[in-house]
Amino acid sequence: MNNPLIQSIEKRRTQYALGTALPISEQETTALIEAAIRLAPSSFNSQSSRAVILYGDESREFWSIAEAALRKIVPAEAFAPTKTKIDSFAAGAGTVLFYEDQDVVKGLQEKFALYADNFPVWSEQASGMAQFAVWTALSDADVGASLQHYNPLVDAEVAARWNIPASWKLRAQMPFGSNEKPFGEKAFMDDAARFKVFGTTSAAEARVAA
Numbered sequence: 001m002n003n004p005l006i007q008s009i010e011k012r013r014t015q016y017a018l019g020t021a022l023p024i025s026e027q028e029t030t031a032l033i034e035a036a037i038r039l040a041p042s043s044f045n046s047q048s049s050r051a052v053i054l055y056g057d058e059s060r061e062f063w064s065i066a067e068a069a070l071r072k073i074v075p076a077e078a079f080a081p082t083k084t085k086i087d088s089f090a091a092g093a094g095t096v097l098f099y100e101d102q103d104v105v106k107g108l109q110e111k112f113a114l115y116a117d118n119f120p121v122w123s124e125q126a127s128g129m130a131q132f133a134v135w136t137a138l139s140d141a142d143v144g145a146s147l148q149h150y151n152p153l154v155d156a157e158v159a160a161r162w163n164i165p166a167s168w169k170l171r172a173q174m175p176f177g178s179n180e181k182p183f184g185e186k187a188f189m190d191d192a193a194r195f196k197v198f199g200t201t202s203a204a205e206a207r208v209a210a
C-alpha cells in the first residue's frame with residue numbers, strides 16, 4: 001500500500017539477530033524512543049507509560065540480571081537455548097524497559113470511580129501502544145528490535161540497580177540494535193476471517209478505504 005505510515009508499520013518486524021552498530025546515534029535513538037512514548041495515546045491522557053533506556057554495558061547488565069534470574073528456575077541441563085537467547089539480546093546496542101506508573105492508575109481509579117475496573121486494563125493497552133510506537137519508530141530508522149517479557153522475574157533486582165520508583169511496574173523489555181540478519185517471511189491469516197465492514201457502497205470501496 002502506498003501510504004508512508006502503513007509502510008513503516010509493515011517494516012516493523014521482530015529482529016533477534018542484533019549487533020551494536022546502530023545506524024543512527026544513541027542521542028537520535030533516545031529522541032525517537034522518547035518522542036514515540038510522549039506521542040502515544042493514553043486513557044484520559046494520563047500518560048502512565050514510563051521508560052528506562054539502557055545502552056552498552058548497562059544494557060548488558062540488564063541481560064546478565066535476566067540470565068542469573070533464569071538460572072534459578074531453568075534446569076542446568078536445559079539452559080543452553082536460554083543462554084543463547086539471552087546472549088542475542090545482550091548483543092544489541094541497548095534495551096528499552098517499558099513501565100506503567102501504578103500511582104497514575106490508582107489516581108485515576110480514585111478520581112473516576114465509575115471506571116475503576118477499566119484503568120488497569122487501559123494502562124496495559126497504553127503500554128502496548130507505547131511499545132508499538134517505539135518499535136515502529138526504531139524499525140523505521142533501520143534499528144532492529146524485539147519484544148521480551150522477563151518481568152516479574154527481574155523486577156526487584158532491576159528496581160534496585162537503576163533506582164526505579166516503587167510505583168513503576170515493568171511490563172516489557174525491548175532489546176534493540178543493528179539488524180544483523182534479514183527478516184523472514186511472515187504469514188498473514190485470511191482477511192475475510194478477520195474483518196467485517198458494513199455500510200459502504202461496495203466491498204471494493206471498503207477495501208480501498210482501508
Ligand SMILES: Cc1cc2nc3c(=O)[nH]c(=O)nc-3n(C[C@H](O)[C@H](O)[C@H](O)COP(=O)(O)O)c2cc1C
Nearest residue numbers: 012013014015016128146147148149150183184186
Ligand atoms: C503483546 C506481545 C507480546 C510478545 N511477546 C514476545 C515475547 O515475549 N518474546 C518474543 O520473542 N516475541 C514476543 N512478541 C513478538 C511476536 O512474537 C511477533 O511480533 C509476532 O510473531 C509477529 O512477528 P513480527 O514482529 O516479525 O511482525 C510479542 C508481541 C506482542 C504484540
